[in-house]
Amino acid sequence: MTSIGLAQIAIVLLAVIGAAIPLGNNIATVLAGERSLLSPLLSPIERVFYRLAGVDPAREQNWLAYAMAMLAFSVIGFVSLYALQRLQAYLPLNPQGFSGVPADLAFNTSMSFVTNTNWQNYGGESTMSHLTQMLGLTVHNFVSAATGLAMAFALVRGFSRAESPTIGNFWVDLTRSTLYVLLPLSIIVALALVALGVPQTLQGSIEATTLEGAKQTLAIGPVASQEAIKELGTNGGGFFNANSAHPFESPNALSNMLEIWALLVIPFATAFAFGRAVFDYRQGRAIAITMMIVLAAGVSVAYWAEAGGNPLLTEIGVDPSPGNMEGKEVRFGPAMSALFAASTTGTSCGAVNAMHDSFMPLGGLVPLFNMLMGSIAPGGVGAGLYGFLVLAIIAVFIAGLMVGRTPEYLGKKIETREMKLAMLAVLIYPLSVLAFTGVSVMLQTGLASLNNAGPHGLSEILYAFASATDNNGSAFAGLTGNTPWYNTTLGVAMLLGRFAFVIPVLAIAGAFAAKKKGAASVGTFPTHGPLFIGLLLGVIVVLYLLQYFPALALGPIVEHFALLAGKTF
Amino acid sequence: MLSQIRPAVVMIVLFTALTGIVYPLAITGVAQLALPTQANGSVIERDGTVIGSALIGQNFASDRYFHGRPSATTGPDPADPSKTVDAPYNASNSMGSNLGPTSKKLVDRVNAAIESEFAAGRIDVVAADAATTSASGLDPHISPQFALAQAGAVAKARNLSESQVRAVVEANLEGREFGVIGEPRVNVLLLNLALDRLQ
Secondary structure (H helix, E strand, C coil), X not given: CCHHHHHXXXXXXXXXXXXXXXXXXXXHHHHCCCCCCCHHHHHHHHHHHHHHHCCCCCCCCCHHHHXXXXXXXXXXXXXXXXXXXXXXXXXXCCCCCCCCCCHHHHHHHHHHHHCCCCCCCCCHHHHCCHHHHHHHHHHHHHHHHHHHHHHHHHHHHHHHCCCCCCCCCHHHHHHHHHHHHHHHHHHHHHHHHHHCCCCECCCCEEEEECCCCCEEEEECCEHHHHHHHHHHCCCXXXXXXXXXXXXXXXXXXXXXXXXHHHHHHHHHHHHHHHHHHCCCHHHHHHHHHHHHHHHHHHHHHHHHHHHCCCHHHHCCCCCCCCCCCCCCCCCCHHHHHHHHHHHHHHCCCCCCCCCHHHCCHHHHHHHHHHHHCCCCCCCCCCHHHHHHHHHHHHHHHHHHHHHCCCCEECCEECCHHHHHHHHHHHHHHHHHHHXXXXXXXXXXXXXXXXXXXXXXXXXXXXXXXXXHHCCCCCCCCCCCCCCHHHHHHHHHHHHHHHHHHHHHHHHHHHHHHHCCCCCCXXXXXXXXXXXXXXXXXXXXXXXXXXXXXXXXXXXHHHHHHHHHCCCCC | CHHHHHHHHHHHHHHHXXXXXXXXXXXXXXXXXXXXXXHCCCEEEECCEEEEECCCCCCCCCCCCCCCCCCCCEEECCCCCCCEEECCCCCCCCCCXXXXXXXXXXXXXXXXXXXXXXXXXXCCCCCHHHHCCCCCCCCCEEXXXXXXXXXXXXXXXXXXXXXXXXXXXXXXXXXXXXXXXXXXXXXXXXXXXXXXXXX
């Protein structure tokens, strides 16, 4: 670890917080339906959307109708994306002449983009036509993120309202999130990326004759526009197979920093927006601080692990001082690779600028554990906030049990129904991750996909299901995921991780919205100070270590000790 | 749920038009007008032929050129397209090795790379990037240490003095932006082009 590396990390994180506070105010305004700076330009477009869709923006929905609208939108999105991939050979804008995507892969990819996962069992430049990348994938990068933001604010309204039968209108939240938040930011970031060297063209490839006279075919395309929303919407699906490690996706250190900033800024801003929406900015600040502590702890461990080099290679004469460079780019180095890894898994982004599969055992443990915690530091767009609020409810409940009072969060009594729903939501994750991993390691077809032997092989499978369930999308990419078994099971894991989590969350939102809001008294447990932050951190650590420690012990932890003993597999 | 089908279909169509067509085409239009070099892949031409992109590494095997990092990219096997073969710096199929830290394959591969480069006299210190593959397989850069370690061998192959070659390396060193951001590096393609211009 060097002081320059730490300074690079600090610069990015400070830039994120600096921008997240004003952006949070803006997001709160947009989702409260108030006028904002861009209203004169965008409200005519917004009205056209509502008119054509037959939506009355003033008419709100109860939680069930809200959930049904979200599900209908996801189902239609899934079907249209599936059809687009299967038919791409017959459609225009296919300069490389790719054939239709096979059924199991198209299922996996559609599920992946509709759930904001962007797990990729395909190489973008070798599978998907420009039309599929633009029409199918870019669209879902926007709307799946907007759906996350919508659901987060449905839950926030559960806290900010009292005795209300409704929690907002899904179509309005979806439209406003896309038009006022995601689209303007994407335009700015996309153009900045082009200025830094990211291509944006409708060409399919460039033919070059190298200095030594060989032919080199450079895949290219409308990269910058997809790159911007890939990060801002915490989607993570790269234009190219190597994702943000590809020099066309991120040509230099500045573009790398911009991308990390872009993937962190909306999730942090959403925490501040929450504070504003419940009329107590300290509530949002407490959540943002907790997120930052978890993120910073992860970055520190990953950077420490990657900066020291691989002792097995040091032994045969490789200089350890630049760090573990297998699967890393020279222009990024270990500090920016560690920050990217922790950020992309602390959010549900899943873009990578280095190959996590080649990280040191404890370096790779950080992205893995970040996802097992449900990517809550700071979480995906919207998903981070509602995931965190579920944990806050559990933390307040535990605090209530300790002092023997009915637990309350933001003036809302937490009762049996809400606790059951919150526990249901958090138990879906280990059920999906551990059950699918367990079955995969028992099947020949599951093991045949491994790229690495020994404990690292288990880590590859565990990582895949953690990533899919968590809707992250990053991978220990050595695992060959494009097989009928993994295409199907990972697709189902994504489905569970998104919808089996968010439907209980919307039910909680409905339950809270209907409750009275109690006034704070001297006996109320304050949820904005260091005591609450400590309690929240304690709940996170206890909950997730208990769930996953045995699996982690068999994967990265045992690999770490094997490495120290000089053992290879 | 049925009453939600119409808004769902209409919204998908409208957002597809807006974010799937208008947005990327508008960005393409602005980028092509305002920043055509970057938007088209920072292509380098020499004597009218495209020799590559300043951003993408290429494979160098000759002694007359500085070598880039080992690359893990593959390409279709010409004999049997259903199989793949090693194809370093294949810029239409980016990938890393994805070998884990305790992989025997990794240790053996690094060993073999060190031995062959040592035998060719190209390395006196084994820089970390000289022995490892990059994440994309297309890394255009090497560390200054790796570049300087190769200077002697390249000078010999070109009948130049080592100090002449070192001067070219030093002229092509890229430092950290603002002294903090990024890592010190050398772009191998630009370095080799500069060498060719020397003679």
